Amino acid sequence: MTIFVLGTIGGLINISVLTTLKLFRSNQCAFYLIMESTVNTLQLFVLFIIYLLPITIGIDPANTSLAWCRIKNFLTQTLRLLSTSMVCFAALDQFLSTNPQHIIRQMSSLRLAHRLTIVAIFLWIAHDIPYAILYLIVPPSGCIITNIDLIRYYSFFYYPVLHGLLPILVSSSFALLAYRNVRNLVRRQVAVERRRLDRQLTAMIFIRVIFYVLLLIPYTIYRIYSLNVTFTQANLDPYV
Template sequence: MSSTSLIFFGSQFCIYFGFIILKLGLIGNLSNLFVLFSTRTNPCSFLLWFASISNIITLLTGLLPRILSIGFSVDASSTSLTWCKSRWFLSYTSAFTSLTCICFASIDRYLVSCQYMQWHNRNKLKTAKLAILIATSVIMLTHIPFIVFYHIIQVNNSNDNVIYQCSGTNAAWTSYVNYFTRPMLGSIMPGTVLAVTGWRTYLNIKSRMLVHLGGTFQRGLTSMILLQSILIIIPVVPFSIIVIYQIATTSTNKTAYRLAQETMVFNIANILLYISYASNFYVYFFSAKSYRKELLRFVSHFVCCRSNRVEMRRM
């Protein structure tokens, strides 16, 4: 397979599979906003509800521009300085906020599954809101350099033609993003937190046989988080490996064919990474009976309200 074929395959994968993830993700996360709204007084439900908002922003500012850029060579960030700066800021902050919410929700499930009541007392809505407020503020503040250091610059493409692209102009910040933010904050750290808390929660549930988890709703939330954690970790692992590989081979001389291979693999892994931000609704639907009941209740209420409006118009 030639370099051109590899690039073509990667772009086609981004177009078709990326649009599937985008469409299903937007539908699913919007559904979550309505379904989880009525249960947002529960700390875990509130965290999942807030994560859905972040997921929508991530899909629109991260996945959609990537599909357009790789698949159709349409990159608004190369022509609009405002979008150049805001796109990277929004995509990174929303993605990390979503991962943080899921990590907090996983910790919440661990606390609920513990046998000691003093741990249960820390599981409060006020605590969850405060944690999200602090975490979101820190995430936004630490990513302000995207707004400061990202500009539209001139570069030469593979054909030695001058093109414009949105890129970081500060070497220290670029190194920080490539060597720490993406591999550590975006992959290894959340994956580790979810793996550890998920495993500990599973052990607690197994040892206590779900006796003290507070009914069907709490058990449903626990099932949702455990399965969601698995679906986040699965795409994170290959992406982390690829990022670490790129860091380790930065100084290696590579042929055009090898670069095409690495670009294709990275683009595919990057697209698959967005499954973490698009799959939550479907995970919740299939893993928790309580969520399906809430969804059915919302749909029934929506249909009834719409029927009443139609009847009122006829009168």
């Protein structure tokens, strides 16, 4: 409950600040941060409902309703991947917008941000449809995946790579490159206001990526370790 309340308040504050301040309204990096906060807030609501229902009605509906079994897993995974994408996109955008080469800076635009977000939404929805459809209620285990090929995919690619090493490398690499670019802004003929904005956004992204990586690394290590020690369907439960 505490995590839900604090997380929701924090997400709403982020959205409010980034949407009301004129400085951030038309900034593509701020757009990514708004999208990430929105997705994270939705994810908290979904997880809150998932954990609240068994307490309220005394039974986990995911073990009795096939529709809810599939919907809850589809929503949580899609939102998680969208949130990860926004972090990576924000780091990429800061690298582009602070790059000393004009042709690379031009690649950073609000139009690109909108397109990347739309692509990510449709991509992860398409990616997670089989994940949702192939969930079945199997007594006494409950809501689990029974397709062996899908189990192997999520065991050896999704958790270690797609939701582990890949976003860690992408976000941290671009955040470090953006930080390097900002340190060299003094040498370039850049307006003071633009320089200040770039520094603020880069600092925000850099700190966000640090926390993201620090929180994701233990989770990734745990997944890789657990999959090498024991290979069971229980390891694929995203809420364990």
